[in-house]
Amino acid sequence: MTLAFLDGRPASADDLRALALVNYGHFSSMQVRGRAVQGLELHLHRLRSATRELFDTKIDDARIRGAILAALDGAGVDDASVRVTVFAREFDYAQPDRILPVDLLVSVNPPRQADPSPVWVKTYAFQRPLPHIKHVGTFPLFQHRRQARREGADDALFVDARGRISEGSVWNIGFWDGRQVVWPQADALRGTAERLLQAGLSEAGVGQRHAPVEARALAGLRAAFAANATGIWPIGGIDDITLRPDPALMEALDAALRSQPWRPLAG
Known part of the structure; x- marks a missing residue:
């Protein structure tokens, strides 16, 4: 079962609707084990750089880390498949160049491991x-x-x-x-x-x-x-x-x- 959290709180239907209808944003998917991530700095860099390019704004590492930890707390797990999506609930396609605050949606799923079959x-x-x-x-x-x-x-x-x-x-x-x-x-x-x-x-x-x-x-x-x-x-x-x-x-x-x-x- 997927659990979704917006900046640390359970995401509402309106939160998810905003992302689904606008479909403008970026994300990074990662595996979490014992509340640690392999290549964490790569994921953080990806999220920072894409936020600058798509939204002309900054997002700091502490906020990303905090949002993931809050989502893990909310789900009550230490191991998970996590997706961090950056979007803006106030995004308007009629004014796509308007600088807006960004939102962090963190979804939590059971851990995944690649199938080794060819x-x-x-x-x-x-x-x-x-x-x-x-x-x-x-x-x-x-x-x-x-x-x-x-x-x-x-x-x-x-x-x-x-x-x-x-x-x-x-x-x-x-x-x-x-x-x-x-x-x-x-x-x-x-x-x-x-x-x-x-x-x-x-x-x-x-x-x-x-x-x-x-x-x-x-x-x-x-x-x-x-x-x-x-x-x-x-x-x-x-x-x-x-x-x-x-x-x-x-x-x-x-x-x-x-x-x-x-x-x-x-x-």
């Missing part, structure tokens, strides 16, 4: 608007994922106008060429899990490189994986190309992710 993905030509912002315009992400599943795949993988792989529906993708992890170069939301993996792999001395990856030209790439805030999982195939999951790679990725610290919210 998935098969289908590519679609699609580019999210403002891909660097995790905004609330998620309709095309879910619609493409639904379409992929109706066509026999597990999820959707996006490619840009040049055929370069960018990102999955709600996850990032990486590849393995037998020596290095290859991160595809294209406009995409750079996820917190991706950044945590990059830091952990670097500390472990695992080679990494960024390069354009075309969906129809995966020669030399032996394996692929997906990552988001719930964890990592192998990709077994893209369109009609089979990719064999690499247990050693997944172990290295898991170790890299586990090496990154969990930061207490009550810092």
